[in-house]
Amino acid sequence: MTPAAAGSGSAVPVGRAVHVKVPATTANLGPGFDTLGLALSLYNELDVEVLPTHGLEIAVEGIGAEDVPTDTSNLVVRSLAHAFAWAGVELPGLRLTARDAIPHGRGMGSSGAAIVAGIMAAKGLLDGIVEIDASRALALATELEGHPDNVAPALFGSLTIAWMTPDGPQHKRLMVHRGVSPLVAVPAGTMSTALARSLQPQSVPHEDAIFNVSRSALLIAALIQSPELLLAATEDKLHQSYRAGAMPETDRLIRLLREHGLAAVVSGAGPSILVLGSDPAQRLRAADLIEEHAETPWESLLLAVDFRGATVVPHSTHAAA
Known part of the structure; x- marks a missing residue:
């Protein structure tokens, strides 16, 4: 089903809940400026549940939790809302519980991880209503992040090459040698x-x-x-x-x-x-x-x-x- 066909009438069932896990990333890798990224085994996790009433309930635990906003300015919420707006589905009331392990402001992709967490949560909540495939997820995440070098490895794992085209961001995923x-x-x-x-x-x-x-x-x-x-x-x-x-x-x-x-x-x-x-x-x-x-x-x-x-x-x- 296309987003236009789904429309605002396709409500997400109350009680639907998903669990999201997103890896940290490191971009550039030296010479690959704004192009290369690598996913790492450090994770932010997110639980999202659809509530019977409008509004947001947000709880954040872990590294940097005290600095994360718990209102509509929260980056995960903004990302969720961005995906729902693309899908043409009204954002329901939500309960979010985030457990963060990725340090903020340290060059480990914390903002990209938050954006990807929101996109993936939307993908799960919209299952059976609107499909968010891999290319759409990358496009939505890049629209918020501004460049794909962190969000591509966060979405797809391993080593990614990311580039921009007139049709939007593209990526190629490569397997990394086991000795690295x-x-x-x-x-x-x-x-x-x-x-x-x-x-x-x-x-x-x-x-x-x-x-x-x-x-x-x-x-x-x-x-x-x-x-x-x-x-x-x-x-x-x-x-x-x-x-x-x-x-x-x-x-x-x-x-x-x-x-x-x-x-x-x-x-x-x-x-x-x-x-x-x-x-x-x-x-x-x-x-x-x-x-x-x-x-x-x-x-x-x-x-x-x-x-x-x-x-x-x-x-x-x-x-x-």
């Missing part, structure tokens, strides 16, 4: 994505663009086939150096890690650090170096690549997901 071992080092401080983007120049030298094209191509090969090439493949000249002054300790630690042969880059907009180890021992070395040389508190998260992406299931069976 991610670590994300998370500092106490945050970084605004808007601020990070404002530090980018409007144009870059031709040779820098060529440099990043070559490294981005090499990075795909390193991630899916040849992890031993990760150090060379994660070199970048398009964005990290321009943002370094806004997060000096991040920059200093990345330089240190790379001097020790470790493929360290800024995670997303920062200030977290992503280390792509070619084996588990490399990321343990990275964690030790950060602990030894950091001047402020950092938490090293030893994560796996998430291969499943976002999921939504009826609430009564979510434990099996």
